[in-house]
Amino acid sequence: MAEFHLRKAHIDDVKAIHALLLACAQQGQLLPRALIWLYSHVRNFNVLETEEGRIVACAALAPVWEDLAEVCSLVVDTSLRRQGLGRLVVQACLDECASLHITKVFALTYQAEFFCRLGFAEVEKGVLPQKIWADCVHCPKYPDCDETAVYLELAE
Secondary structure: OOOEEEEEOOHHHHHHHHHHHHHHHHOOOOOOOOHHHHHHOHHHEEEEEEOOOOEEEEEEEEEEEOOEEEEEEEEEOHHHOOOOHHHHHHHHHHHHHHHHOOOEEEEEEOOHHHHHHOOOEEEOHHHOHHHHHHOHHHOOOOOOOOOEEEEEEOOO
């Protein structure tokens, strides 16, 4: 297996992250993110890069409320899926939770089985009112969201 380096994203990664997200969004696998949104949220992202410096996976940890955060924008290059790379970037997000005093994490996803293998459980979207009123109401799919909500409580 190729060698990958896991790290926090920096500003020079934004266009590569955008390209990964856009490719998946065009296939209906996630909601697209505007380039300006990525620049303003780059600190939330963890990325995996090849030895040559190519970004092949990413995920963001986005604080939503007091002790609640969302894992979002999870993408793995289609040619490298099913090798544990998604697990690596999600685990990096979960590892950040302790330093931020976050004890509850959720995701809205089309890949609920993946998250459930990581310990998340499917929940009704109604248990996430902060997310719904902050972001979901602005989504073109609201109120007919077809994503599944998954939720994980972390040990304090």
